Amino acid sequence: MPILIAILVAIGGAIFWWARSNPRDALSVADDAITTARNAPRKIAFRRQTKAHPVEGIDDPALAVLAIGQAFLRLDGLPAREDQAKLRDMSRILWRWSDAEAEEAVSLAGWLVDQCGSASAAMSRLARRLFKIDGDQSWPELDRLLQAVASGEMSVTQQEAVGELRVALHMKAGDP
Numbered sequence: 777m778p779i780l781i782a783i784l785v786a787i788g789g790a791i792f793w794w795a796r797s798n799p800r801d802a803l804s805v806a807d808d809a810i811t812t813a814r815n816a817p818r819k820i821a822f823r824r825q826t827k828a829h830p831v832e833g834i835d836d837p838a839l840a841v842l843a844i845g846q847a848f849l850r851l852d853g854l855p856a857r858e859d860q861a862k863l864r865d866m867s868r869i870l871w872r873w874s875d876a877e878a879e880e881a882v883s884l885a886g887w888l889v890d891q892c893g894s895a896s897a898a899m900s901r902l903a904r905r906l907f908k909i910d911g912d913q914s915w916p917e918l919d920r921l922l923q924a925v926a927s928g929e930m931s932v933t934q935q936e937a938v939g940e941l942r943v944a945l946h947m948k949a950g951d952p
Contacts, residue, residue: 903944
């Protein structure tokens with residue numbers, strides 16, 4: 777315990793001396809961090825409702841599709857960095873987001889999946905929410921995203937999840 781306290785005091789001292797020698801930089805860094813934290817949820821159209829699951833606060837179909845993609849990647853375990861990069865790149869392509877917007881949206885999508893408890897629970901909850909806010913209009917984007925992150929080869933679990941998504945979005949058998 778004393779070692780932990782000593783480490784924390786050393787880190788605090790280093791931050792104090794850096795802030796004291798660079799007051800403008802320290803204020804700028806603190807202001808940027810506060811502004812980013814305050815505006816991030818607003819920027820991607822996420823709002824938290826009282827006594828409601830965070831997924832119910834999603835109003836943007838793009839965020840719901842991205843969160844489904846995140847859950848899709850996690851069905852067979854935690855995704856690799858390459859998979860996360862594919863998800864981020866596809867979000868930039870599909871919705872023409874900047875790097876910063878795509879990074880924030882991917883991290884928010886990961887948080888939403890974590891709030892659901894498991895990837896399969898997240899898939900079903902997010903699919904219901906997507907249908908509620910957008911019907912089946914987002915299916916082309918969702919299908920393109922899932923095909924891109926799966927790189928053409930889907931596991932059995934992922935194939936079953938796509939079937940469940942089609943059911944949740946009330947897709948007919950002949951629909952693409």
